[in-house]
Amino acid sequence: MDHIDRSILRQLQADSSISNQDLAAKVGLSPSPCLRRVRALEASGAIRGYVALVDGESVGAGFRAFVEVRLEKQSEAFSNTFESTILRRDEVLECSFITGDYDYLLKVAVEDITAFHNFMTQVLGRLPGVANTRTMIPVKRIKETTALRIA
Template identity: 45%
Template sequence: MPNHEIDDIDRKLLAALQADAHATMENLSEIVALSPSPCARRVRMLEKSGVIKAYVAVVDQVKVGLPVSAFASVKLERQREEELDRFSTAVLRWPEVVECYLMTGKMDFLLRVVVKDLDAYEMFLKQKLTRLDGVASIESSFALGQVKHAHGLPIAP
């Protein structure tokens, strides 16, 4: 069911679920002005088609002892498919990397690394990132504070 056509009702459902994934079908049906059964069918269709990928709990990184967000811009020696794939595969194994993007421009990858302190980031660099074959350079920046972190997409009808 790959190309599900999303209409305004689906967009309202998605916006509501992004705001509260625990919303009951009754609550959702009121928001979109449908009875609970058709509403539930639409949610199942959005799940089955992959539009809704998962339901997760959003955890406060500071309250769980991981206050440092570092952004590592990584340049590879070569940008051949094998090297890009090898780097991507390695990153998938590292729990400290919570986001990774293949980029255009001067750097090849941008990583968001979440750790408890600067020592932990240094250990991540020394034991993981710098040991990976094909890494030409790493440039790190540290977040001083978080201005905005949206968990939902800007879906509007």
């Protein structure tokens, strides 16, 4: 990956709806070579897909919470059940297996505190193997981005 590929990635992270013509102009290429590079970045997996960033408040998912989850024990059965359930839950935006006192960190987006309570009691609270949870509710988002630093 050279500096032009990195420039393409930076531009697409800023605006993935940019036309190939405009992208080519911004990175200093003609349209055909630019499109070939974009296709190569897609084929290599450097570009995994394209998305629209939707405002959570506008669609009834403006309440955010971070939930740490500890399993009763590090067993394959508990982990598999937990992970397969989380993969099916639309309100979970991110789930990471983490180090430290807890096993998983979830980023959850729902309509309001009532919907969050329902998720905690009706979903997480009913999963076998969940020993306990700890929740952090942000009161102000200082920074929120999906763009990765491209060196």
